[in-house]
Amino acid sequence: MKRILLIVGGGIAAYKACEVIRLLKKRGHAVRCVLTEGGSHFITPMTLAALSEEHVHTSLWDLKDEAEMGHIQLSREADLVVVVPATADLLARMAGGQANDLATTVLLATDKPVLAAPAMNVRMWRHAATKRNVARLRADGITVLEPDEGAMACGEYGPGRLPEPAVIVEAIDSALSRASLETIGKLAGRHAIVTAGPTHEPIDPVRYIANRSSGRQGFAVAAALAALGTRVTLVAGPVDLPTPAGVDRIDVESACEMAAAVTAALPAHIAVMVAAVADWRVEAVTQKVKKVGAPPALTLIENPDILAIVAKSPQRPALLVGFAAETENVVANAVAKRTRKDADWIVANDVSAGVFGADANHVRLVTANGVEEWPAAAKSDIAVLLADRIAAALEPS
Structure with a gap:
């Protein structure tokens, strides 16, 4: 009581x-x-x-x-x-x-x-x-x-x-x-990898492709897991945010760099892939593209799928959590993504209403047992609730 x-x-x-x-x-x-x-x-x-x-x-x-x-x-x-x-x-x-x-x-x-x-x-x-x-x-x-x-x-x-x-x-x-003090240390002795922020994919030495992710949700998740005693490796895209207390931070720019950093950080008990990783990058990056004549044609190639890479790794974590930023059919797309990527959980959020850069979020947790809608709350509160659920899921049966 x-x-x-x-x-x-x-x-x-x-x-x-x-x-x-x-x-x-x-x-x-x-x-x-x-x-x-x-x-x-x-x-x-x-x-x-x-x-x-x-x-x-x-x-x-x-x-x-x-x-x-x-x-x-x-x-x-x-x-x-x-x-x-x-x-x-x-x-x-x-x-x-x-x-x-x-x-x-x-x-x-x-x-x-x-x-x-x-x-x-x-x-x-x-x-x-x-x-x-x-x-x-x-x-x-x-x-x-x-x-x-x-x-x-x-x-x-x-x-x-x-x-x-x-x-x-x-x-x-x-x-x-x-x-509750009962939650402190529940994840002591565990290792978690968290990704956060956007990636920047170079077009040339001056320009890049990016998205509006602020990294706040991922940094909040890293802080919440660290507060439960977890050793956290935070792989952060280019964001201007302070490193949470007790968290080991690795800064990267591109999706390829993020994939390499995540793979190098394995093994881990927990992986929470919050970063909004660019799906595509420009095939060839050479000199600055000059404004001469018609707009240049950019050839795009697919970036590494970090969530899928971790899912298929021989060092796959005991709990693999992905994030899905959607603008339509949020639940259906998240359910499909969980199956397609072989993730344990997907945290889905509707980013059509200004979630990027905001302090608050409204998410659904998609698991093998179904879809659970969480109340809209500050990103820090969403992170704490997710960390508590992770701790509960990893408790010895």
Whole structure:
């Protein structure tokens, strides 16, 4: 059993907090609630108390609670602090380190992990101030989920809807798993190879073919595996990202260089091929192509298929995970790729909506057992969830 402190913000989506409580209780967790003044305009303390079977805290100035410094006790005794819904105002006050009511005082005083599920008008979510606040919170280590897209109570349509309660609860379980000391060292003694970023395929000594991959997801996977005690070899394409703590990094430019580095790094227990490797390269690279007359004709040849090479290697890892960046038929293409490449798992993501370079991702995990959709989340959270699943898969039976 884990202890959840649920802070209910002020917005029409506050009613969904009731279902979050019900699902958490069904999973055996203990839930205690802090109801903001805004939240009390939408649901009552009695409702939350009945669902949580706990006293509901509403004021920083409660004489009985604060006689024992209740806000400090609340902030420290939970395993996880969750904000549902996290309104634009609440996110702004969190990012600013304010402590002007019970909710923000608890959030500022806590030394436990914090997860926030945003809900607000689409224009508010897209406002530069909200983007800045969310980026600040994520940089501070707070998990901020991506809101759903759809029709809103205000009549507008777009991103800003509170994620569904079941999705929030899955994210809570993932956060609890990350926070649990039981996961530390689960992959100790293992070796993982992770690829990340794009590749640059030369056209001539000046120009190259590339793609928009930022490398952030692959670097996050390397960091998450290292946090579980894995020895990680990160083969990185040309990206400007800091090397995660405890990770051995090999920098490459082209697909051929990446294939050679991955092969040289074997054997490994785990291989996670996140890099967006170019499928083609120019056959002959000589002098700079001059702008004279008609456009030059480029002859392309196929690059080495790194995922397939590792799959066929006599040193094939115990768990081989590929990534599939798709713009259409995401699941069908990922299922086909898993079979075609003989991978154990494929992590599929729809890159048609600006995933490259973004902080968040929305993926499906394709295995021999079927397709599992994961909630949209920060790339770091996706990486931690994937690392936890890898650890579970490699546990002795």
